Amino acid sequence: MTSEQAPVESPPPLSKYSKRVTVDSISGRPDGGAGLIGQRVVVGGWVKSSREFKLAAPPQPPAAGGPKDISCVEVLQTKLPFFRSIIKVFGGEQRTRDKIDSIIPKPPQPSISILQIGDGSCVSSLQPSLPERKEKHTIELKAEKLLHLGTVDQDRYPLSKKRLPLELLRDSAHFRPRTTTVASVMRIRNGFTQAAFAFFDENGFLHVQAPVTTVTDASGGATESLLRVEATLPDGVKAETIRASIKEKSKKIEELKRSGSNKEALAAAVQDLKKTTELAELVEGEQRRTRTYLSASGRLHLESHASALGNVCSFGPRFQACSPESRRVLAEMWMVEIEVAFSELEDSMQCAMDFLKSICRWIMKSSVEDLKFMEKRVDKHVVDRLQLIAEGPFEKITYTEAIKVLKQAKNERTIEWGAPLSEEHEAVLVEEIYKKPVIVYNHPKELKPFNARCNDDGETCAAFDVIVPKVGTVIRGSQSEERLNMLSGRIKELGLEKKQYEWYLDLRRHGAVKCSGFSFAFDTFVLYATGLNDVRDATPFPRSIGQPNN
Amino acid sequence: MTSEQAPVESPPPLSKYSKRVTVDSISGRPDGGAGLIGQRVVVGGWVKSSREFKLAAPPQPPAAGGPKDISCVEVLQTKLPFFRSIIKVFGGEQRTRDKIDSIIPKPPQPSISILQIGDGSCVSSLQPSLPERKEKHTIELKAEKLLHLGTVDQDRYPLSKKRLPLELLRDSAHFRPRTTTVASVMRIRNGFTQAAFAFFDENGFLHVQAPVTTVTDASGGATESLLRVEATLPDGVKAETIRASIKEKSKKIEELKRSGSNKEALAAAVQDLKKTTELAELVEGEQRRTRTYLSASGRLHLESHASALGNVCSFGPRFQACSPESRRVLAEMWMVEIEVAFSELEDSMQCAMDFLKSICRWIMKSSVEDLKFMEKRVDKHVVDRLQLIAEGPFEKITYTEAIKVLKQAKNERTIEWGAPLSEEHEAVLVEEIYKKPVIVYNHPKELKPFNARCNDDGETCAAFDVIVPKVGTVIRGSQSEERLNMLSGRIKELGLEKKQYEWYLDLRRHGAVKCSGFSFAFDTFVLYATGLNDVRDATPFPRSIGQPNN
Numbered sequence A, B: 001m002t003s004e005q006a007p008v009e010s011p012p013p014l015s016k017y018s019k020r021v022t023v024d025s026i027s028g029r030p031d032g033g034a035g036l037i038g039q040r041v042v043v044g045g046w047v048k049s050s051r052e053f054k055l056a057a058p059p060q061p062p063a064a065g066g067p068k069d070i071s072c073v074e075v076l077q078t079k080l081p082f083f084r085s086i087i088k089v090f091g092g093e094q095r096t097r098d099k100i101d102s103i104i105p106k107p108p109q110p111s112i113s114i115l116q117i118g119d120g121s122c123v124s125s126l127q128p129s130l131p132e133r134k135e136k137h138t139i140e141l142k143a144e145k146l147l148h149l150g151t152v153d154q155d156r157y158p159l160s161k162k163r164l165p166l167e168l169l170r171d172s173a174h175f176r177p178r179t180t181t182v183a184s185v186m187r188i189r190n191g192f193t194q195a196a197f198a199f200f201d202e203n204g205f206l207h208v209q210a211p212v213t214t215v216t217d218a219s220g221g222a223t224e225s226l227l228r229v230e231a232t233l234p235d236g237v238k239a240e241t242i243r244a245s246i247k248e249k250s251k252k253i254e255e256l257k258r259s260g261s262n263k264e265a266l267a268a269a270v271q272d273l274k275k276t277t278e279l280a281e282l283v284e285g286e287q288r289r290t291r292t293y294l295s296a297s298g299r300l301h302l303e304s305h306a307s308a309l310g311n312v313c314s315f316g317p318r319f320q321a322c323s324p325e326s327r328r329v330l331a332e333m334w335m336v337e338i339e340v341a342f343s344e345l346e347d348s349m350q351c352a353m354d355f356l357k358s359i360c361r362w363i364m365k366s367s368v369e370d371l372k373f374m375e376k377r378v379d380k381h382v383v384d385r386l387q388l389i390a391e392g393p394f395e396k397i398t399y400t401e402a403i404k405v406l407k408q409a410k411n412e413r414t415i416e417w418g419a420p421l422s423e424e425h426e427a428v429l430v431e432e433i434y435k436k437p438v439i440v441y442n443h444p445k446e447l448k449p450f451n452a453r454c455n456d457d458g459e460t461c462a463a464f465d466v467i468v469p470k471v472g473t474v475i476r477g478s479q480s481e482e483r484l485n486m487l488s489g490r491i492k493e494l495g496l497e498k499k500q501y502e503w504y505l506d507l508r509r510h511g512a513v514k515c516s517g518f519s520f521a522f523d524t525f526v527l528y529a530t531g532l533n534d535v536r537d538a539t540p541f542p543r544s545i546g547q548p549n550n
Helices: A166-172 A180-202 A239-259 A263-291 A299-309 A345-366 A368-377 A382-391 A399-408 A423-433 A484-493 A498-509 A522-530 B166-172 B180-202 B239-258 B263-291 B299-309 B345-366 B368-377 B382-391 B399-408 B423-433 B484-493 B498-509 B522-530
Strands: A040-054 A084-096 A111-118 A137-150 A227-231 A292-294 A311-319 A332-341 A395-398 A438-444 A460-468 A472-479 A515-521 B040-054 B084-096 B111-118 B137-150 B227-231 B292-294 B311-319 B332-341 B395-398 B438-441 B463-468 B472-479 B515-521
Touching: A166 A180, A180 A311, A180 A345, A180 A368, A180 A522, A180 B180, A180 B299, A239 A263, A299 A311, A299 A332, A299 A498, A299 A515, A299 B180, A311 B311, A332 A345, A332 A522, A345 A368, A345 A382, A345 A438, A345 A460, A345 A472, A345 A515, A368 A382, A382 A522, A395 A399, A399 A423, A399 A438, A423 A438, A423 A460, A423 A472, A460 A515, A472 A522, A484 A498, A515 A522, B040 B137, B166 B180, B180 B311, B180 B345, B180 B368, B180 B522, B239 B263, B299 B311, B299 B332, B299 B498, B299 B515, B332 B345, B332 B522, B345 B368, B345 B382, B345 B438, B345 B463, B345 B472, B345 B515, B368 B382, B382 B522, B395 B399, B399 B423, B399 B438, B423 B438, B423 B463, B423 B472, B472 B522, B484 B498, B515 B522
Parallel strands: A395 A438, B395 B438
Antiparallel strands: A040 A084, A040 A111, A084 A137, A227 A292, A227 B227, A311 A332, A332 A515, A438 A460, A460 A472, A472 A515, B040 B084, B040 B111, B084 B137, B227 B292, B311 B332, B332 B515, B438 B463, B463 B472, B472 B515
16 A cells, blocks of 8 residues: 555454455445545455446556556456455545446456445445445445355346345245345344343343243134144154064063073063163154144243243244235244233333334434335335334223224224224224324233233233234233132133143242233334335245245 | 431332332342432342241331331231232341341240342342341341232242252242242343343344244254154144045036036035135145254354345254253254354354353353352352353364374273264363363364365365363354355265255355354353253253153
């Protein structure tokens, strides 16, 4: 680097564990990267788009150590199409211009390629011209050396086409985060993950990893079908086969005894039988797992830890059978779940509101560029919608009030007390009547899990749903029934298998605590925040009924 | 509160969402709670131990608003045994004393109970006397009112006995966090969760929630058996039954057509057939799920996102078949997994070291009281062991060197190149030979998953294990094979079903990137940090082969 062009400051920090500088640490700077002029850095990324121009003469090797006033990213010894490259780039000079074409030399041999290179660290790409907002100045980057190059087969690569609709991208879940839109969605998911954890830490929640495999149906029979787990056995060994083999071996031992054969042969046969018997026990142990299910909710298990540690939380996958057509629900979804000891319905409704406000404020600060992109490309109301939760009030009405209000609203005369609110009813409440998030609470007990606390009216229970525009219910919460006789009564009423709930009933038998909490549908909420319409586009590898292909 | 005894400062903040003050915010203060003398607070907790004394006369009601010089926690209108109470306590005066007994009035009617109340927020309990370190002064707490009381059936409550061994507590996974030891373990787990997330955030890792249900065997056949998932169907409906019904209905339609019956009956029959066919498709869709497995590793899926976003991480449950006798491995374990694009083996070994050092430093700062407790009660080397990772160097040797060194060590002449290191071999390396954490790398390719990058020698691959004292391997990492022909070759060599890896091979066909990463066995590492000997005691609801009971 020549002294007259000494860099303004030291180079941006290397991305740890990959010896490269992220695009975000260049283009995400307040100066748009201007302070880095004269620097030489290594970047790694994927070519988002490329244009090729012919040059009049072979490109000059760069003057020893000195950056030149060049007009575009120059890539040496390479042929398009190619997809990925690590290139050494160093900054050129700032210069004013209007269009990139105006500064390209007359097109002859050999070629210069202008590339846009993104590495997933931000929406922006590294490119020869920076956006207009930089006072129409541009920073020019010159590729000095290609360190590594991964090609693509352009005819077969699904992302070769520009602006592929999200529906088509679903078949390429392993490629789609390479698109600007899905990469933004994934960064927004990351932001919400951080936001949720920050909320937990600020409010003294302890992380408890609730189990995924369970024998306890947390809904108490409210979900129609559960996903069952069984262990597959090596080579399809079956317990019956082994049992048959045991019979045969026992017979052989009897024969050996009768025939008075030598002791060694008998001992070996006995030893062999012992091994087979052990295997049979192992296999049968595995087969008993067939009654194990994938958990639909971790809240029952969390409650046992809240009943010892106070405030606890969990973030993990939960499972449900769902229609393959659903746009808001998947068979495998990540849920944030919390459970608070010494708390009642009112407390967890407050917690749910605070939680939603907190994560919306966080994402509005942490993901400005990604939200702007989603606003521009997907849904112009993205930020307004976040603002609605972050700053505005929530409406809080009982289920009974909700039914009354819905009956008064035109076209909603069909609904009757006792029925669940449909997606359409929810939309009328939050989008037409109240025009803000609505908490509906005190539902008929038949609509809620078996352990929601019965209210004094004998008909409703201490449960609540937080309903937001666009995606409907994102949080379901309740206060648990802490009275042993009431809870046993509900289990009997619903015809549930009492045995599987004994451990949960134990929490009432010994040191019962008032407890409340909620589940937050993380993936569904990403739809709210991104403006997307299908939860399959907001989830890294969506799982619905039918076999996943990865 | 009387003016002459005005509190030194405002009361401690309420624990959010439960309208109480945590024990930690009283006894965890640098002054041990002295600054709160004269305050009235609400606490919620569980009685850890209790003693009852008879009084000479009925206790006087507290003087209006004024705290008295009282000598112990006084609980009104209650009978022991009881387990849980919310009590209003307010501070008495500081006073010197040696034994609590010396200040108890002569025992007559009615009773005074001295309680130790813990709420899971810290190791300490609220109790009438503070520890000796407070210059032999004590702060006395007086319970003014019991707001709520949950009783226990002392004969049936498993925690009625003192100092129950951890093995026996395993049958009461839903109660055991109420013991001081398991509560400490759970808080240490929480500390590690926070530590891991802090490391990710500091180093630019994006959280990607890798799926739990999958058709891709990440080990490439290296694990013997996988846990299979299938959907249970309402009422045991079977596809064959429906198919039979479809046949019958089709026949009926043919008959209707032949007999020239009225159009309405025919239309109804056709409509009915259509519905049944739809049901059959749904059921068969669910049955196809029988080939879905619970993921043993999320790294393949993470790699697809690293190949677009750079550094990604995941924290979630992973599954494996394991011996029910294993003390270090469970069928369901939480794993931290990371994957870094543009990185090689050396990078992820560095990352693994930095990660371990970072979380050990974090826990030594965040969990001082819990670690002290574990040191006292479970294992006096707890902090030394954390220090060993946090501050000391790691040894880094190839697998070949490890075999050579083990052969030289006495009693280790049995091991041959090509065999996996046993737990005993690992112990010899880290505890006898090097006396520090050891990274073993470049294993024979047969010992590692199919996608570990082949080294130039054709025999070893770019993989590594981080082995620590006491618990053995806690991290397994590798650089992925980015060369399409090499990876296809391995899949063929191992006789794997190529179809299930097509999407993964795609990552090599289009824009291949060098990638490396690792899996960290979270639950196993909690053993290292707590001194416990069985992973079942370090996991909220341990799952091994056999049916869980909750």
